[in-house]
Amino acid sequence: MLTPAFLTLLVGMLLGQRFKVLILVPSILIILMFAIGAMIAGVAPGTVALTATAAIACLQIGYLVGTGLHYLWLTVRENRLRRPVNSRPARAAR
Numbered sequence: 001m002l003t004p005a006f007l008t009l010l011v012g013m014l015l016g017q018r019f020k021v022l023i024l025v026p027s028i029l030i031i032l033m034f035a036i037g038a039m040i041a042g043v044a045p046g047t048v049a050l051t052a053t054a055a056i057a058c059l060q061i062g063y064l065v066g067t068g069l070h071y072l073w074l075t076v077r078e079n080r081l082r083r084p085v086n087s088r089p090a091r092a093a094r
Contacts, residue, residue: 012062017070
């Protein structure tokens with residue numbers, strides 16, 4: 001159960017840095033399709049439901065973290081561009 005959760009957390013972070021929130025809809029549908037496939041294959045429904053729920057929650061949390069990292073990176077980059085080229089601190093006179 002930890003592996004799908006961790007993988008969807010990473011996928012959510014990647015999606016959050018690149019796409020808008022509507023990308024979560026097809027991503028969640030893909031997770032649900034895998035869950036239905038696992039139930040058809042004979043895995044216990046309770047296990048499938050718990051794993052799918054954890055994967056969907058981790059996908060959404062990863063998306064939020066990825067979006068936050070993206071905006072943090074943009075803010076740092078913008079501050080670097082606004083700083084003058086010769087903005088080193090002045091040396092103390094001896």
